[in-house]
């Protein structure tokens with residue numbers, strides 16, 4: 001198991017996105033967790049890599065390792081900055097995971113968002129402005145999931161790790177969320193790993209597709 005080293009290396013800046021911010025590549029090297037062993041994967045800026053696999057094959061744990069939420073061997077990098085080079089809490093703000101079952105800490109929705117949130121995105125997800133005044137305990141599972149995605153993007157992550165982001169949504173809302181995410185990913189040029197079960201969704205959103213097969217990831221032919 002690795003040791004955490006605090007060094008404070010700054011991210012190497014590669015090229016700017018539409019809003020002039022600099023963008024990042026997510027790289028995973030020799031990562032092992034549970035049954036998965038020695039996973040290597042590079043996700044380019046603005047690229048969506050989908051991962052599927054049988055239930056219990058380790059998809060969520062792989063995301064949790066990349067987000068440094070679980071002990072693991074190997075390492076993830078944002079450009080040349082290692083997850084070992086900073087406290088896990090800092091890393092997670094940059095390599096941000098949106099779990100299928102999101103966590104909420106405060107009483108109201110609005111307390112989880114920056115002061116100026118994107119009203120256009122709220123409308124696109126079927127919310128009116130007053131959703132910020134709602135209490136978290138009244139949210140349905142689908143509302144939680146949509147708001148967790150909005151919350152994650154509002155924090156401007158450098159990489160996004162999505163665990164079945166539309167699992168609680170109906171078909172029409174799934175398509176709206178997919179379209180919004182794709183547009184946001186394109187605009188921000190954030191690298192994304194997207195765990196999905198639905199093959200039609202994978203065809204719509206993935207630039208590349210890998211399946212967990214035993215201890216490794218296998219790329220599906222023709223998915224790049």
Ligand SMILES: Nc1ncnc2c1ncn2[C@@H]1O[C@H](COP(=O)(O)OP(=O)(O)OP(=O)(O)O)[C@@H](O)[C@H]1O
Nearest residue numbers: 034035053054055056057058059060061062070195
């Ligand atoms: N902290 C842990 N320690 C040991 N084993 C764990 C831990 N968390 C999960 N597991 C086990 O690891 C395996 C993979 O779990 P994971 O949640 O990653 O599966 P998954 O592929 O995301 O499944 P699903 O599609 O059902 O969500 C499961 O057998 C699970 O019971």
